[in-house]
Amino acid sequence: MRKLAIGGIVIILVVIGAFAASDNVLTNNNDTTMVITYGETTYNNQQYKSIVDDYFSQNANVILENVTTEVITANEVNQISQGISNKTYDSNQIFSSALVDLNGTGNLTVNVDTSKITLVTEEMYASALNSTGINQGYVVVTSPISATGESALAGIMSCYEEATNKHIPDEVKKAANDEIYAQSEVVNSSNASPHQISGLVSEVKEEVAQNNTTDIGAIADAVEQTASNNGIELSQADIDKLAEAILQTQSVKDQANDYKNQVTNVINNGGNGFNIFNIFNF
Structure with a gap:
């Protein structure tokens, strides 16, 4: 670690x-x-x-x-x-x-x-x-x-x-704060670099937005698949942490657009x- x-x-x-x-x-x-x-x-x-x-x-x-x-x-x-x-x-x-x-x-x-x-x-x-x-x-x-x-x-x-x-909006601000903190925690707990994790999150966020999904299981699967595609080893806890952060940003997208x-x-x-x-x- x-x-x-x-x-x-x-x-x-x-x-x-x-x-x-x-x-x-x-x-x-x-x-x-x-x-x-x-x-x-x-x-x-x-x-x-x-x-x-x-x-x-x-x-x-x-x-x-x-x-x-x-x-x-x-x-x-x-x-x-x-x-x-x-x-x-x-x-x-x-x-x-x-x-x-x-x-x-x-x-x-x-x-x-x-x-x-x-x-x-x-x-x-x-x-x-x-x-x-x-x-x-x-x-x-x-x-x-x-x-x-x-x-x-x-x-x-x-x-x-x-x-x-x-x-x-407070919910939007919290989602953005949690996104930064989740990424920093995953960098600390894995062998991935900050750039690898930020790239992974951006890629998954784009996929989630295109599919317009708020299903946490589907988001976690996307995180796991994207990590695998990019040679990034993540624990299940790390996958879940990133998936939850991405779910938060997807859930408040209408407020963010406003x-x-x-x-x-x-x-x-x-x-x-x-x-x-x-x-x-x-």
């Missing part, structure tokens, strides 16, 4: 208002609204803060002097993490970060700094966000030190909620209802 350290799975949300869709680079234009939220551990450690600052300066084309900053505490993070890993974090465990651009009108793009984020893949984030109906925007996830990145999903969803003034339509309308109407400086009240 492979053990992956949780190591400070918390959120520094970065919201940048302009997205260069042609090459997925965020630019610092005059009309751009920028916010960086630092986890308190990173903010209080100059070395960690410099690592994060340098990463976004180099990879997101951010001029830090023009960015408004906020700090998120362990107490705020624990309100999020309880819904995913059921873990409680101390004030010295707040590290991982997510950059979110809500103004991009293209497809959802997720970039993960794999040198720091050890578990949750780009595909995992994209799959879970799509399960909520989020299919637009630009997301970057990083951390000053190694972290799994599990809790970042909840923070990203909160960012979409507050910025669009549209609440993701949320997607609401977000699309907000974005297409020029961001009506956006209040970028209030998005971190979670």
Whole structure:
């Protein structure tokens, strides 16, 4: 069984208002609204803060002097993490970060700094966000030190909620959270890589959606067959865990589609209802 350290799975949300869709680079234009939220551990450690600052300066084309900053505490993070890993974090465990651009009108793009984020893949984030109906925007996830990145999903969803003034239904949010957590647990309990598990889940979700099934037995069979086809060895417990997570996302697809339509309308109407400086009240 492979053990992956949780190591400070918390959120520094970065919201940048302009997205260069042609090459997925965020630019610092005059009309751009920028916010960086630092986890308190990173903010209080100059070395960690410099690592994060340098990463976004180099990879997101951010001029830090023009960015408004906020700090998120362990107490705020624990309100999020309880819904995913059921873990409680101390004030010295707040590290991982997510950059979110809500103004991009293209497809959802997720970039993960794999040198720091050890578990949750780009595909995992994209799959879970799509399960909520989020299919637009630009997301970057990083951390000053190694972290799994599990809790970042909840923070990203909160960012979409507050910025669009549209609440993701609780059942939809729970399904997306559980999808990330189920995949992380299966990675920890099997010999499969995160990319293998995220690819498997995406493939099965597509098959389940095409067949429009909510039969847990049929979904479990699809997980088992897809794993076999891809040379992935899973225990029955792992198969059942993934099947249950996929069933949840399939069961709330109508609510997710409704949320997607609401977000699309907000974005297409020029961001009506956006209040970028209030998005971190979670």
